[in-house]
Amino acid sequence: MNSRAPKRIAYYGGSFDPPHSGHLGVARAAVASGRTDRVLFAPAFVPPHKVNSERASFRDRCNMVKLLIGGEPGFALCDIEGRLKLTPSYTIDVLAAAEHELKQPVQLLIGGDSLRDLHLWHRAEELVRRHEILTYPRRGEMPEAGELDRHWPPELARKLRSGILDGSFFEISSTNVRNSMAKLTGTVHINSGVPESIEEYIRQHNLYRRSQEMENMTEKKKISSAELADFCAACALEKKAENVLKIHVGPASSVADWFVISTANSEPQLRALVSFTERELREKFQLRPLSQTGESVSGWMVLDFGNVIVHFMTPETRDRYNLEGLWGEKPAEEALHKLAGNRA
Numbered sequence: 001m002n003s004r005a006p007k008r009i010a011y012y013g014g015s016f017d018p019p020h021s022g023h024l025g026v027a028r029a030a031v032a033s034g035r036t037d038r039v040l041f042a043p044a045f046v047p048p049h050k051v052n053s054e055r056a057s058f059r060d061r062c063n064m065v066k067l068l069i070g071g072e073p074g075f076a077l078c079d080i081e082g083r084l085k086l087t088p089s090y091t092i093d094v095l096a097a098a099e100h101e102l103k104q105p106v107q108l109l110i111g112g113d114s115l116r117d118l119h120l121w122h123r124a125e126e127l128v129r130r131h132e133i134l135t136y137p138r139r140g141e142m143p144e145a146g147e148l149d150r151h152w153p154p155e156l157a158r159k160l161r162s163g164i165l166d167g168s169f170f171e172i173s174s175t176n177v178r179n180s181m182a183k184l185t186g187t188v189h190i191n192s193g194v195p196e197s198i199e200e201y202i203r204q205h206n207l208y209r210r211s212q213e214m215e216n217m218t219e220k221k222k223i224s225s226a227e228l229a230d231f232c233a234a235c236a237l238e239k240k241a242e243n244v245l246k247i248h249v250g251p252a253s254s255v256a257d258w259f260v261i262s263t264a265n266s267e268p269q270l271r272a273l274v275s276f277t278e279r280e281l282r283e284k285f286q287l288r289p290l291s292q293t294g295e296s297v298s299g300w301m302v303l304d305f306g307n308v309i310v311h312f313m314t315p316e317t318r319d320r321y322n323l324e325g326l327w328g329e330k331p332a333e334e335a336l337h338k339l340a341g342n343r344a
Contacts, residue, residue: 007037010109010134011078011098013091015174016043016061018202019068020193022172026136029167030109031074035134039109040078040098041065045089056207058082067197090122095131107132113141115160119151120240120269128156133163151268175284178208223285225307229258231285232303232310235277236262240269241312245324257307263318267296273312274301281305 010030016023019041027039043061056064062079069075080098081089091108099106108131110118115135118124142164148157172193180193194202202208223231229246236244241262249259264270274292281287287305294301299317303310311323 008035008107009038009040009102009104010036010107011042011095012039012109013042013044013081013094016041016065017056017174018061018177018194018198018207019065020172020174020177020198021195022193024068024072025168026109026111027069027075028072029136030134030165033134033165033167035163035165036107036109038074038076040076040106041069042078042081042094042098045081045085056205060201060205060207064194064198064201067195067201070197092121092123092127092130095127105131107134109134109136111136111141112138112143115164116141116143116147117239117272118160120266120272122240125153125156128152128159133160135160135164136167137164223287225257228281228285228287228305228308229260231281232260232277232305232308233262235280236260236273236310236312239273239276241273243318247324256309258309259323260308260310261318261323262310262312263315264312265315267299267314270296270299270301270312270314274303277303277310 012023012027012030014023023041027041030036030039043058043065045058046055058079058081062077062082065077069077078098080101081094084094084097086093095106095108108127110133112135115133118128118133121127148160151157152160177193233244233246241264244262245260247259247261249256262273264273278289278292289303289305291304292302293304299314300321301312303312313321313323
């Protein structure tokens with residue numbers, strides 16, 4: 001009779017676009033900590049019609065994960081999100097499906113940035129009560145002392161703190177890797193943070209071909225209003241905003257070209273969405289808003305980038321003001337000026 005306990009399994013989700021040595025280092029450190037025995041690398045599913053030339057498809061990302069973890073004992077690819085095709089894909093639902101397939105409990109492996117925002121996730125308290133959360137530190141992204149206590153009941157804050165692993169920081173990001181990949185020429189290995197096998201895969205499949213164009217755009221600080229609206233909408237989606245909507249108001253208004261509207265389910269999420277969007281635009285395009293109006297307590301905050309105005313609203317505020325309902329074939333100019341905060 002085999003009395004050995006079943007191996008503990010950690011679900012490691014992410015875009016893995018592309019997977020790199022930092023991802024591998026986190027998984028190795030998790031196993032070395034003695035807190036888990038196996039790590040499942042689980043690329044997030046993105047519907048095929050939403051994949052653009054700056055991103056790789058689910059299939060390509062799975063193939064690159066296989067190349068990254070090949071020969072690593074205890075590591076495996078998990079393609080469950082692609083098979084479930086859930087949109088939106090909530091972690092608590094994916095983990096339930098994984099546990100059903102594996103017939104055993106599953107841990108969740110996240111980074112420090114995710115721990116900081118974990119209270120904003122869908123059914124967050126239930127997620128933490130049901131699963132052991134292992135957190136790998138990221139420089140500048142770990143919650144400060146007491147921050148967990150402000151967002152979680154005492155027993156869950158203690159549980160989350162107990163899951164923080166020790167280890168070195170991995171100073172590498174998929175964004176930097178994609179930018180490096182755009183410089184690939186011939187068969188020269190450029191030590192980009194991914195194995196040569198993944199570099200070759202990227203080269204053969206012509207992935208990230210627009211990364212250099214976007215980098216040049218960043219250097220020149222040029223981005224069209226349509227691209228800016230797309231980017232702001234993507235930021236909102238990345239931080240779990242709901243009902244993200246872009247409205248092209250340019251043909252009927254001198255106030256802006258685009259409105260981007262998204263729903264935050266709490267005041268903390270509202271503040272997090274504004275902070276994240278501001279930071280991403282500042283770092284990637286050196287763009288700062290002309291103004292920021294509203295307060296989280298009012299349920300409505302606005303970032304004004306001139307041709308693009310970004311609204312973050314709680315469900316109650318969005319229902320009350322019904323911004324999208326103000327537009328017929330031609331938006332009312334007076335209403336647009338009011339909503340824009342009378343910038344003129």
